[in-house]
Amino acid sequence: MVQHxxxxxxxxxxxxxxxxxxxxCAIGQVDPGVxxxxxxxxxxxxxxxxxRSPVNDPARKVELQLDVGASEVVLTVVSPTGRFRPxxxxxxxxxxxxxxxxxxxxxxxxxxxxxxxVLTLVKRR
Numbered sequence: 001m002v003q004h005x006x007x008x009x010x011x012x013x014x015x016x017x018x019x020x021x022x023x024x025c026a027i028g029q030v031d032p033g034v035x036x037x038x039x040x041x042x043x044x045x046x047x048x049x050x051x052r053s054p055v056n057d058p059a060r061k062v063e064l065q066l067d068v069g070a071s072e073v074v075l076t077v078v079s080p081t082g083r084f085r086p087x088x089x090x091x092x093x094x095x096x097x098x099x100x101x102x103x104x105x106x107x108x109x110x111x112x113x114x115x116x117x118v119l120t121l122v123k124r125r
Contacts, residue, residue: 072122077119
């Protein structure tokens, strides 16, 4: 089951985005602990994107894709401006991303040919 959602207002939609993720996971019969971990990772990732974006900046429009599979749940977060904070251990911080790495089983970061960045979070069921 693949679901999509767009967050156009940043912080104002964080709670509803987390509930959306948990509801999708419940429909897919995912253990509540797995969906809570992924929901917390989602909040941390989006929180790290939004503060770097002025109110009218298109970076506030964050795209989410949730794929609830038989063996894993995959959350893809697309930032149109490529502004994900550093990885753990980077000199510029990275404590939030350290938390994300602890909460999920796999983190992949890619960029497309434009300015956007894609962060994929994988949590095994």
